[in-house]
Amino acid sequence: MSTTKLNGKLKGNMAFEMNINGHNLVIDASEEIGGNNLGPRPKPLLLAGLIGCTGIDVMSILKKMRVEIEDLDIEVSAENTEEHPKVYKDIHLIFKFKGENLPIDKLERAVELSQEKYCGVTAMLKEATSVTYEIILVE
Known part of the structure; x- marks a missing residue:
């Protein structure tokens, strides 16, 4: 059995940045709920x-x-x-x-x-x- 591990690092406010298979991805909340819309939900x-x-x-x-x-x-x-x-x-x-x-x-x-x-x-x-x-x- 294989295991997948990821790490999400807070990039300020509500945004999290992670690296998935060598690709950086930022996930954030919408501005309506206090995020900065820096990435998808x-x-x-x-x-x-x-x-x-x-x-x-x-x-x-x-x-x-x-x-x-x-x-x-x-x-x-x-x-x-x-x-x-x-x-x-x-x-x-x-x-x-x-x-x-x-x-x-x-x-x-x-x-x-x-x-x-x-x-x-x-x-x-x-x-x-x-x-x-x-x-x-x-x-």
Whole structure:
């Protein structure tokens, strides 16, 4: 089993800076609640991690299937609960594939494998809420 460790250093007020795999990232609160808006908020980064995790999976699987696409755009939407702690519920992913004569069965299989077997972020989020998806072909 491997362990992931990160360190967040206070950079003044509410902002924290951390280094993730050699990349510096600052997370901050919005000005409305006293932050300085120096970086993204923590919860949207969770959704960004979901997009990255499943996107990398899907591209890797498609390469193994020898399916070449022109582009892939992944959108995610999630509702916030009203009560504290405000958490995401009903997360929905939209995979928008662009290319000519794309084999929809292989696209569906790649997304299914990512969402049901490989994406660790999806697996963790499914412990707390529903994660659904759809596939759209873009001409």
